[in-house]
Amino acid sequence: MxxxxxxxxxxxxxxxxxxxxxxxxxxxxxxxxxxxxxxxxxxxxxxxxxxxxxxxxxxxxxxxxxxxxxxxxxxxxxxxxxxxxxxxxxxxxxxxxxxxxxxxxxxxxxxxxxxxxxxxxxxxxxxxxxxxxxxxxxxxxxxxxELSAPLIPVFENITIMPLIGTIDTERAKLIMENLLEGVIKHRSAVVLIDITGVPVVDTMVAHHIIQAADAVRLIGAKCILVGIRPEIAQTIVTLGIDLSQFPTKSTLRKGIESALHSTNRKLVSVDEEVGGEL
Structure with a gap:
């Protein structure tokens, strides 16, 4: 200056x-x-x-x-x-x-x-x-x-992926990656995909979920879709989406029971167990 x-x-x-x-x-x-x-x-x-x-x-x-x-x-x-x-x-x-x-x-x-x-x-x-x-x-x-598609181990060889919010193509890719990495990391035999928090299941979302289930099956694990609310079930039927390739359950509890059954286990109440011992 x-x-x-x-x-x-x-x-x-x-x-x-x-x-x-x-x-x-x-x-x-x-x-x-x-x-x-x-x-x-x-x-x-x-x-x-x-x-x-x-x-x-x-x-x-x-x-x-x-x-x-x-x-x-x-x-x-x-x-x-x-x-x-x-x-x-x-x-x-x-x-x-x-x-x-x-x-x-x-x-x-x-x-x-x-x-x-x-x-x-x-x-x-x-x-x-x-x-x-x-x-x-x-x-x-x-x-x-990290928070949008976590894979959570709940029992030995059983993991849950709770999905919340809208699923777009980018997030679907992340879900796929986390699923495959998590199944190998946790040695999962059964994976529960919980869609209770997904507001809309349209053809694209269903396609992404089916792809994820197919990928899990290819690496030797079983995939169960849980959280099928009545309105979601109606939408799936109306759109003609085929989810027959893998099991579906209405609630997470039923999904866990099915997963335990698949791994030769079951839920037993404390009263039932004590009664059996007596």
């Missing part, structure tokens, strides 16, 4: 800061930072102001390093990207307005220099926010994938 512009900014530093902080009050009322305590709000804004000022003559590497540190903090504090960009635009206007009153002959050069100073800061802030969002979305996606 031109030396005379840097000197002018340094000379009017306090004036610019006061004007900018006053203008931020209008911006603040539109975003969540209004919920923050005044002391923390003012302290953070002054810290941001010092970060901006310190980057008048810093290299790009230094700018990236300082803004990354600051961005991480304000993202954790919940400051929105819109507030940050609006605040920087307000700072740009404040600086230009102050400098234009001091120098009316070099306005185009001043505007160009201030633009080259503020734009990289805005770009870096946006980049840091975007990176944070992408990381958050990625972690959430992984967590949802």
């Amino acid at each position: 031109k030396a005379y512009i840097v000197e002018a900014i340094e000379e009017q530093k306090d004036v610019i800061a006061e004007k900018w902080l006053n203008e931020l009050e209008t911006v603040r009322s539109s975003w969540q930072v209004q919920k923050m305590s005044d002391d923390l709000y003012k302290t953070t804004n002054r810290e941001f102001l010092e970060t901006i000022y310190s980057n008048i003559e810093h290299t790009q590497a230094k700018l990236v390093e300082e803004l990354k540190h600051f961005s991480d903090r304000i993202i954790r504090m919940g400051w929105s990207l819109n507030y940050m960009t609006e605040g920087l635009q307000a700072f740009r206007r404040t600086v230009l307005d102050t400098l234009f009153h001091m120098d009316t002959t070099n306005q185009f050069e001043i505007m160009d220099q201030i633009q080259n100073w503020i734009d990289p800061i805005i770009n870096e802030i946006v980049r840091n926010y975007s990176g944070s969002w992408e990381a958050t979305v990625s972690l959430q996606k992984i967590a949802l994938q």
Whole structure:
């Protein structure tokens, strides 16, 4: 930046800061930072102001390093990207307005220099926010994938996969992968697919379930579909979906009883067992 512009900014530093902080009050009322305590709000804004000022003559590497540190903090504090960009635009206007009153002959050069100073800061802030969002979305996606199709061992050689929510093609692929990996990992002889929490079973969903059952059967395990509610049964019949290739049960309990029977076991009540011993 031109030396005379840097000197002018340094000379009017306090004036610019006061004007900018006053203008931020209008911006603040539109975003969540209004919920923050005044002391923390003012302290953070002054810290941001010092970060901006310190980057008048810093290299790009230094700018990236300082803004990354600051961005991480304000993202954790919940400051929105819109507030940050609006605040920087307000700072740009404040600086230009102050400098234009001091120098009316070099306005185009001043505007160009201030633009080259503020734009990289805005770009870096946006980049840091975007990176944070992408990381958050990625972690959430992984967590949802882990929770969306779990395979739960309930007895030796018997596992359950409870399905909740809509099943699309991407999720069906995940169900298939988890089923096959889980059957091998848990050495399952019987897998119960519980669709109690699936709101709609249409032709596509049924196709995915049949594919999953076929895949399980190919690796030597048996698949039982449980949670067939009356309305689901009616839909299956109406659509002409053929589920005769593997057993179906209306409830999870009946499914578990069937699975135990398939592995030469059964549920016995405590009273019945004690009575037998007596």
